[in-house]
Amino acid sequence: MLVALGLFLSACNNDPDSGVDDYDRLVVAMPTLGESTFLPWNGSTGRKLYLDPMYSYLIYIEPETGQLIPGIAQSWEVSPDGKTHTLYLRQGLQFHKGWGELTATDVKFSIEQMIAPEAIAGPSSVLRRTIREVRAPHPYTVEVELSIPDVEFIRGYLTNGQSVMIVSKAYVESVGQDEANNQPIGSGSYEMLEYDKDVSITLKLREDNENIWRTSPDFKEIHFLAAPEEFTRVAMLKTGEADLAPVNFDSINVIERSGLQLTYVPRNWTPVVRLGGLTERYNNPDAPWSNQLVRLAMNYAIDKQVIIDSIFHGRGVVAGTDTPSLGLVNIEGFPYDPDKARELLREAGYPQGFSMRLKTFTTSPGAELPIVAQAVALYWEAVGIKVSIEPTNWAGLRSAWITGNATDVAWTHRGFPFTTPLAGLQTSNYSDSLFSTFADNTTDDYLDRIGEELDSDRRQELVMELANYLRDMGSIVFIGHIDEPYGASKKVGRWPTINEQTTNLDMIERATLD
Amino acid sequence: MIGYLIKRLAELIVALLIMSLLVFSLARLTGDPVALLLSDYATEEERSVLTQQLGLDKPLTEQYAIFIKAALQGDFGNSISGNRQPAMELVLERLPASLLLASAAMIISLLAGVPMGVIAAARRGAKTDILIRVFTLLGQSIPVFWLGMVFIYFFSVQLGWLPTSGYGSFSHLILPATSMALFTIAAITRLTRVSMIDALSSEYIKLARIKGLPERVIIWKHALRNSLIPLVTYMGTFFAMMITGAVVIETVFSWPGIGRLAYQSILDRDFPVMQAVVLTTTLLFMLANFVVDLIYVWIDPRIER
Numbered sequence: 001m002l003v004a005l006g007l008f009l010s011a012c013n014n015d016p017d018s019g020v021d022d023y024d025r026l027v028v029a030m031p032t033l034g035e036s037t038f039l040p041w042n043g044s045t046g047r048k049l050y051l052d053p054m055y056s057y058l059i060y061i062e063p064e065t066g067q068l069i070p071g072i073a074q075s076w077e078v079s080p081d082g083k084t085h086t087l088y089l090r091q092g093l094q095f096h097k098g099w100g101e102l103t104a105t106d107v108k109f110s111i112e113q114m115i116a117p118e119a120i121a122g123p124s125s126v127l128r129r130t131i132r133e134v135r136a137p138h139p140y141t142v143e144v145e146l147s148i149p150d151v152e153f154i155r156g157y158l159t160n161g162q163s164v165m166i167v168s169k170a171y172v173e174s175v176g177q178d179e180a181n182n183q184p185i186g187s188g189s190y191e192m193l194e195y196d197k198d199v200s201i202t203l204k205l206r207e208d209n210e211n212i213w214r215t216s217p218d219f220k221e222i223h224f225l226a227a228p229e230e231f232t233r234v235a236m237l238k239t240g241e242a243d244l245a246p247v248n249f250d251s252i253n254v255i256e257r258s259g260l261q262l263t264y265v266p267r268n269w270t271p272v273v274r275l276g277g278l279t280e281r282y283n284n285p286d287a288p289w290s291n292q293l294v295r296l297a298m299n300y301a302i303d304k305q306v307i308i309d310s311i312f313h314g315r316g317v318v319a320g321t322d323t324p325s326l327g328l329v330n331i332e333g334f335p336y337d338p339d340k341a342r343e344l345l346r347e348a349g350y351p352q353g354f355s356m357r358l359k360t361f362t363t364s365p366g367a368e369l370p371i372v373a374q375a376v377a378l379y380w381e382a383v384g385i386k387v388s389i390e391p392t393n394w395a396g397l398r399s400a401w402i403t404g405n406a407t408d409v410a411w412t413h414r415g416f417p418f419t420t421p422l423a424g425l426q427t428s429n430y431s432d433s434l435f436s437t438f439a440d441n442t443t444d445d446y447l448d449r450i451g452e453e454l455d456s457d458r459r460q461e462l463v464m465e466l467a468n469y470l471r472d473m474g475s476i477v478f479i480g481h482i483d484e485p486y487g488a489s490k491k492v493g494r495w496p497t498i499n500e501q502t503t504n505l506d507m508i509e510r511a512t513l514d
Numbered sequence: 515m516i517g518y519l520i521k522r523l524a525e526l527i528v529a530l531l532i533m534s535l536l537v538f539s540l541a542r543l544t545g546d547p548v549a550l551l552l553s554d555y556a557t558e559e560e561r562s563v564l565t566q567q568l569g570l571d572k573p574l575t576e577q578y579a580i581f582i583k584a585a586l587q588g589d590f591g592n593s594i595s596g597n598r599q600p601a602m603e604l605v606l607e608r609l610p611a612s613l614l615l616a617s618a619a620m621i622i623s624l625l626a627g628v629p630m631g632v633i634a635a636a637r638r639g640a641k642t643d644i645l646i647r648v649f650t651l652l653g654q655s656i657p658v659f660w661l662g663m664v665f666i667y668f669f670s671v672q673l674g675w676l677p678t679s680g681y682g683s684f685s686h687l688i689l690p691a692t693s694m695a696l697f698t699i700a701a702i703t704r705l706t707r708v709s710m711i712d713a714l715s716s717e718y719i720k721l722a723r724i725k726g727l728p729e730r731v732i733i734w735k736h737a738l739r740n741s742l743i744p745l746v747t748y749m750g751t752f753f754a755m756m757i758t759g760a761v762v763i764e765t766v767f768s769w770p771g772i773g774r775l776a777y778q779s780i781l782d783r784d785f786p787v788m789q790a791v792v793l794t795t796t797l798l799f800m801l802a803n804f805v806v807d808l809i810y811v812w813i814d815p816r817i818e819r
Contacts, residue, residue: 395549
């Protein structure tokens with residue numbers, strides 16, 4: 001009777017029926033489908049996983065080397081003053097469903113939409129300030145003129161490490177933004193098949209496959225499913241309902257025991273502890289860590305390698321920056337030296353230590369932050385710093401942070417890779433930035449000089465000098481650069497994603513099954 | 515009856531007003547949505563502009579007056595995240611999924627809870643009664659999220675009978691509805707058992723027995739009918755609780771109902787959606803109780819007086 005019940009229930013199971021069998025379908029379980037808006041400028045970068053296979057970028061980042069490689073633009077150049085960036089487009093690229101050839105007009109339109117006042121994409125804010133004008137002097141040439149020089153503008157904002165995807169101007173203007181937001185038309189390898197709000201998004205390989213130009217996808221369909229609960233995502237991997245899903249480090253042993261695979265996005269986030277009240281705008285001289293010696297003590301007191309090995313299964317390296325961007329990964333982290341930490345505390349006038357509050361919450365990736373907080377608190381306790389851990393949530397803390405109500409607390413946080421080191425440093429260490437946690441005259445001066453520097457080598461030297469200064473000041477408590485784990489079925493082969501963003505699902509290779 | 519209806523409707527309006535004030539003020543105590551909407555590259559100036567755009571720079575009393583005036587016309591404002599969709603539209607999009615899950619859970623609860631309660635009462639003190647009482651104790655003690663995970667483990671991962679999660683087919687409904695029903699099955703079983711014990715010791719049942727009616731007819735026809743009155747009273751509350759309190763189940767089973775919408779709106783500090791969800795669910799809760807009250811008055815007209 002039980003078997004009969006099982007057979008009946010199995011028969012009730014409805015898999016998506018689009019004529020594509022499991023072998024040709026890649027199913028990705030995601031904690032959230034984000035805002036589920038499909039125009040690049042109408043939502044957060046959390047949508048990149050399902051937008052990237054549908055749209056194309058001007059330039060791509062080569063996954064192995066991190067070098068820029070041609071995309072829609074087959075070549076590009078920067079004017080000597082660093083203000084005008086000219087891109088020469090590939091000819092003959094076609095939008096989905098007969099919406100015509102992709103030309104400079106579409107590129108100009110897409111960038112202009114990204115900087116429109118109502119655009120809410122991640123880089124919109126900085127691009128609005130940076131871009132003076134976008135011109136299309138020729139059907140295959142685009143000029144982006146900046147109001148301030150930035151020789152790294154293309155790497156910083158026009159690659160697939162960011163969100164400037166190119167849409168069809170004719171399509172958006174013809175159907176209107178509302179319709180285009182639900183039925184995206186791009187020039188990528190996949191096009192939208194089906195969208196069930198908050199449940200699933202299905203992409204299929206574009207029908208006019210002679211126009212697939214950048215990748216050679218192995219899967220005919222990519223099916224995204226919303227699965228907010230970690231346990232459920234892991235169960236989906238085990239049952240074969242999903243082929244790929246972000247997982248927490250907690251689940252790694254379970255996944256390994258189940259015979260599934262683990263694949264990692266390398267070094268794409270950084271657990272850190274930020275200290276409040278260390279900027280000019282929100283300064284708190286009463287906080288013990290306003291003293292540099294205390295901050296250094298807090299760094300020396302922690303054995304980061306043990307944290308990386310025990311909480312993150314060894315998938316990371318001890319870091320001396322909070323941005324795992326190209327060029328910054330080599331800044332050396334603080335060694336574990338509790339005696340030196342105690343000595344520094346004595347020198348700073350805290351021989352008995354002090355009491356402090358440490359707020360913590362989870363992020364994605366970053367479900368482990370509360371455990372990191374516990375570990376950090378234990379290490380600090382050993383040198384006399386008494387920590388009271390306060391669970392909170394990201395929204396509440398972010399609000400307190402930017403309104404000056406977090407100057408007397410520390411909090412665990414997640415640093416992430418920016419497309420250029422400058423972008424990351426400007427966010428965290430420039431006085432004008434709302435989200436800076438350590439900014440003084442020196443950091444402002446460095447950042448101004450880096451921005452104006454037109455020579456790439458000198459620019460990189462200045463970036464390294466600033467990063468070393470931030471490390472030596474103990475601007476935050478550094479932990480490590482960590483990989484982001486994904487559980488994967490045996491169907492999933494090589495996934496050449498990039499460090500800057502989790503992307504390139506259209507390049508996942510199908511594993512050869514024995 | 516009309517007087518009773520008017521009185522209950524007036525109570526409903528007052529409760530909605532109090533709830534609107536509560537949700538409006540409590541939501542604003544928890545943080546500022548502007549902080550979440552701003553990109554990491556934002557400046558102070560952009561913060562001010564966005565605060566102004568969302569109308570959050572106005573005094574709270576003025577914001578509340580604007581909200582109430584618009585809400586009376588059915589406009590709860592637009593979501594402040596994503597596509598800025600009207601808040602009520604978002605709630606109404608999710609409501610069918612929540613109603614479907616709650617209805618399925620309710621049907622399972624009644625089909626299992628009432629017979630178990632009757633059997634336990636009819637065999638009071640026997641092994642069956644003890645077993646059922648242990649079951650109800652467990653049913654009301656086991657955390658729903660844990661039960662959901664256990665169900666996924668056995669029925670999806672180990673046996674492969676049902677999908678782990680999702681929405682759109684009958685098979686997707688079985689695990690979340692059953693997990694959600696367990697607590698209510700236990701509650702209905704206990705309620706039915708107690709009322710049945712009362713009914714079975716009443717004079718009219720004794721009379722029925724003296725008249726020689728078969729025990730089956732006495733229990734399932736005469737005693738049960740009278741025992742259902744208290745159960746009906748609780749049905750509305752149970753049903754409304756299932757619609758509004760399914761956050762955990764909806765998360766574990768990836769069910770796109772209003773529970774998950776409410777949770778997400780709290781995380782995003784999406785005030786308009788939060789307000790629309792809370793007021794809609796309050797209304798549902800009160801309407802469910804209102805309907806139950808009417809049924810109760812219909813069953814027992816003395817209540818009206």
